[in-house]
Amino acid sequence: EVQLVESGGGLVQPGRSLRLSCAASGFTFDDYAMHWVRQAPGKGLEWVSGISWNSGSIAYADSVKGRFTISRDNANNSLSLQMNSLGAEDMAFYYCAKDVSPTILVVGGFDFWGQGTLVTVSS
């Protein structure tokens, strides 16, 4: 059974940093690209970042470029998102999602999602 479990969310002050993690199991992790998707309460889905199977291709939404860094550890089946300079606009549920493809250059869709972790930005 495929499982994606996010952790690391919580309350953070504006301008500070937070690191999210996603533990993957139930599939061959290094065969697939992985993504982070966020959703502010009551709002739609927003793609944040994606990373190919071997970390050779990485992409970010313009809204987080230069502030967020995605990475993966295939040896430990984990995905991470380092978030710096957080602002109110970053407050959302953050989901880890598995791609159906190995590369972010051909994204067929996200076939498995974690339960999400909530990031709250407030002083």
Next chain:
Amino acid sequence: QSVLTQPPSVSAAPGQKVTISCSGGSSNIGKNYVAWYQQTPGTAPKVLIHDSNKRPSGIPDRFSGSESGSSATLGITGLQTGDEADYYCGTWDSSLSAYVFGTGTKVTVL
């Protein structure tokens, strides 16, 4: 502001059919695979269609995806009360080098 436009809501009676449109452009739907996701309140999204027209195991054939030019459509036949949810289209945008989601459509079963 999303590059993929969906109607805010659609509704129909149980057993009927609904279609949800997703309008994009030549750099996204016109060029790349489309996926459709279903989300009920308080839960993570679930994929219904990936690679434009492929249904994962466990997704009934009441759900179907199609494309024409730079638009995509999700069809739901034999509408059930359990289909009440928000639906999103998504695809890669080659100009933005980013994955983009549609604005979302709320399906109501009358």
